Each structure stands twice: as structure tokens, then as C-alpha cells.
Amino acid sequence: MHQILRSNVAGMPLEWISYQQAARLYCSGQVCYVIGRPLYHLGGGINAITRRRSKMTIHSIIATDNHPGNYLKFQTRSVPPLHNAPLFRRDGYLCMYCGHHYPTHLLSRDHVRPLSRGGQDIWPNVVTACKRCNNAKAGWMPEEVGMELLAVPFVPSHAEYIYLQGRRVLTDQMEYLMAHFPRTSPLHERLRDLK
Numbered sequence: 001m002h003q004i005l006r007s008n009v010a011g012m013p014l015e016w017i018s019y020q021q022a023a024r025l026y027c028s029g030q031v032c033y034v035i036g037r038p039l040y041h042l043g044g045g046i047n048a049i050t051r052r053r054s055k056m057t058i059h060s061i062i063a064t065d066n067h068p069g070n071y072l073k074f075q076t077r078s079v080p081p082l083h084n085a086p087l088f089r090r091d092g093y094l095c096m097y098c099g100h101h102y103p104t105h106l107l108s109r110d111h112v113r114p115l116s117r118g119g120q121d122i123w124p125n126v127v128t129a130c131k132r133c134n135n136a137k138a139g140w141m142p143e144e145v146g147m148e149l150l151a152v153p154f155v156p157s158h159a160e161y162i163y164l165q166g167r168r169v170l171t172d173q174m175e176y177l178m179a180h181f182p183r184t185s186p187l188h189e190r191l192r193d194l195k
């Protein structure tokens with residue numbers, strides 16, 4: 001099942017929701033307009049007067065009314081939480097030292113400045129590394145062991161983070177999110193390579 005991308009009424013991407021959650025927003029009249037393509041057609045109840053079954057079409061991207069609570073949550077949480085899945089995706093599943101592509105179970109989170117030397121567990125200090133490179137680097141700084149980072153680690157913006165969290169992101173959803181990435185986002189290039 002694909003996820004539905006929900007944006008606010010101004011078109012700012014907010015989050016992924018299930019089609020069931022989207023259906024509830026449609027029913028409660030909170031969908032202001034639709035952006036993506038029709039994705040699911042759901043059959044509803046039978047209208048007592050017309051005897052016709054109601055139908056609902058769920059689109060891949062929907063713009064919804066702002067809830068004060070959500071609005072606040074999305075505006076104030078400027079740094080997205082750090083998890084391995086979005087981190088590996090940020091780095092394109094490449095080891096940022098040897099440059100090879102690995103399946104997730106062979107990847108690890110490397111602290112560029114090691115924790116043992118005051119490095120922090122934050123987006124700008126972590127990169128994807130294969131277990132081999134991570135072991136070789138151990139408690140050293142990359143330059144101390146002749147290793148070089150292939151790309152500078154960055155903190156994803158909210159739109160970038162939504163993309164990184166997505167499962168089976170559809171083309172129109174991806175393009176929509178990309179339009180909200182910062183212009184300088186390294187993901188523009190990484191996603192172009194994926195296409």
C-alpha cells in the first residue's frame with residue numbers, strides 16, 4: 001500500500017499518512033484540494049435516499065486544513081530525529097568512505113568525530129559507512145587514518161526528511177517533495193541518479 005503525502009493548505013509537505021487516515025480527512029471535509037494523481041478508489045455506504053453507493057477517490061498528495069496543533073509541531077521541530085533508515089537513505093546507501101553500495105544490514109552509522117573524542121550523535125557528525133570501513137576507522141578522525149569523506153554530512157530540511165522517511169515514494173510525490181527541497185540540497189543530484 002502506498003502512503004499518502006499530506007501538505008498544509010499552503011502546499012507545504014507535512015507528513016505521510018495511510019489511505020485510511022486520508023479517507024477520514026476526506027470524510028470530515030478537511031481536504032482543501034488534491035495535488036497528486038488518483039491512487040485508490042474506495043466504496044462507501046449506500047445512501048438511504050438515492051440507493052447509490054458513495055465512492056471516494058484518494059489522491060497521492062492532498063492539501064488539508066491546518067490544525068493548530070500540527071501546525072505548531074511542524075514549525076517548531078526544525079531538526080528531524082536521527083535514525084539509521086533516513087540516514088542511510090540520505091547517503092544513498094553508499095559507504096561515505098569507500099563509496100560502495102551496500103544492503104542495509106551491512107551499513108552502519110559512523111561518527112566522523114568519534115563519540116570517544118567528543119563527537120556528537122547529530123546529523124552533521126554522522127555518515128553512512130560499511131561495517132568494514134567503520135571498523136577500520138575505529139576511534140580515529142578520518143584524516144588520521146588516511147580516509148576521506150565522499151560528501152559532507154547535512155541536516156535534512158523538513159521536506160527532505162519526509163522524503164527520507166517515505167516507503168515506496170511515487171514519482172509525483174517525489175517531484176513534489178523535491179520542489180520543496182533547498183536549492184542546494186545534495187539530494188537533487190542523488191535522486192536524479194536514481195531515476
Ligand SMILES: [Zn+2]
Pocket residue numbers: 095096097098099100129130131132133134
Ligand atoms: Zn566502506
